Amino acid sequence: MLKYPDTDHQPFPILIGDIGGTNARFSILIDAYAEPKDFPVLKTADFPNIEDAIQSGVLDKTSLQPRSAILAVAGPIAAQEIPLTNCHWVLRPANMRQSLGLEDIIVINDFEAQALAVAALSEDSREEIGSVGKVQVASRVVLGPGTGLGVAGLVHVQRRWIPVSGEGGHVDLGPRTERDLSVFPHLERIEGRVSAEQVLCGRGLVNLYRAVCVADGVKPTFGDPADITTAGLSGSDSVAVETLSLFATYLGRVAGDLALTFMARGGVYLAGGISQKILPALQKPEFRAAFEDKAPHSALLRSTPTYVVTHPMAALAGLAAYARTPTNFGVATEGRRWRG
Template sequence: MTPTLDSSEALRFPILIADIGGTNARFALLLDAFAEPKTFPVVKTADYPNIDDAIQATVLDKTSVQPKSAVLAIAGPIDGDEIDLTNSPWVVRPRSLLADLGFEEIVVMNDFEAQALAVSALPDSGRQQIGGGSAREGASRVVLGPGTGLGVAGLVRARRMWIPVAGEGGHVDLGPRTPRDMAIWPHLERIEGRVSAEQVLCGRGLVNLYRAICGADGVPSRHDTPEAVTLAAATPAEDAQAAEAIQLFATCLGRVAGDLALIFMARGGVYIAGGIFQRIVPLLRTEALRAAFEDKAPHSALLRDMPLFAVTEPMAALVGLAAYARNPRFFGLETAGRRWSA
């Protein structure tokens, strides 16, 4: 690595941007600072042995453009020259990418840092407001997204820069609030005795919640994938447990979103991202989600003034990565130990 490069130093175009999750990988090319990203078909990480082969087959074999830089958002902790994805066997080795695929420099960030960058750049068409409240210009924002896991990141404004704040907020405790919750919670699968938000608010979490509801009702569970639970919830008369799982998922999501709003004092808005949420929105009572978001006595009035948004842009992380790649100096992204050069 070259320590003289700092977070604000311009990247060399063309730039490959990539959002690498535990299940899907999304790629785009940014030819220059004014071009719209050229996107490529979304691929499954399970279809390729490693990120090197995925980039070669999905991007480099499909274009004559040789990217000079790469900005990669990775669903996993970045702690050295070998970066493991949390929910995929891929290991990202930036030095190998430099040597084997012709890049001159590579920046790697957490996938939810990219989602945080996205909420600084999303157009109005890329979001849908849930309930009331109005965003304050330049105020802190927070994004959370149920997917393979539950990602959380903040975005704060300081020194004329947007600064993403990544962490493991998806693993905060999630407890019961109502008598019905009290009946369901003993049946939730735990990790070392603990129910974290991610044990409920992600794909496997939805299945966990559905099974717990079945356990509380004393009926056998019939579904073992989030897709099956969601499909069954569309006909609540035929599967009351699946329908309840979707609604309680939304309520729990609203509770956690409200907690994060308080932690970050997110007067700029709270953003819910992720494909799972987009798929279940048509089934939800969004007023219940908003009510759970605001139910934060003694600060309910404060929450009522904060806007809550569903991110509707399917490539939101790429929007954030493109904004950073065009103008790194506008973002206070710490790249020490996360920027490599040939």
């Protein structure tokens, strides 16, 4: 059972890392008052392991020597070895602490970091979808289509923000409309089921596009999610346009389900690069319509705000906020902190 809280500061400078399935982002926080020093985004496929990435991409490029680290990773944290869900890296924090000369390492889920960001980011780091009004200091949800579909909750208790990690991106996603019923039989499945992540991520966008093509008897033109997004936003390809519309609809349905699960009166926040890239599609009526269509609780959803997080390094900003003032957050560290 995880214990709350472990609120003592890590020693500065602190290495901060956000490691996803495709990209790894790092910065160093010199002290509690400084702005983080950022480093170029690294491709995880370019390095055999995280130690080589940190050495080559961070330590070899600065005279700063971090004394501790907070790392957010795409995958559940369990035991002494942490395999990433959509990446070949396996983290071994005890070994990392010694090989990189660190005194203290904390490892949390990547969407816990996104949840921390949601608690810390200013208004100019988000774009509201729809118009509901002032944000309440209340439970929130963050989800983000990217390499996969990340989900986390954020609960406000006793003046402290507590991130709640999970694997909510793997919940079932099913058809509701006649159009859904014509498309869903052609979606690629995992062991017979369609999870939200099978549709609401980069490869899921391609999966959805191909299913629409098969349903309409059309030969697919695109095989890359960026090409589908570009054609859908520009209106140059009718199948890509519908694919983005359905993507926004299904994302709205899942976001609404999660808002009900967490009673997220503080809002639902869409994080990640895909959400930012398809912002014009999310601003159309389909997303909010699907989000609010939750009878008998449609009124509750109509009063729940939704946002796209526009900060380019949101997870790192969330980790930095936690590093500066750990007493403001209830981050579970038992079994996830390695120190001498």
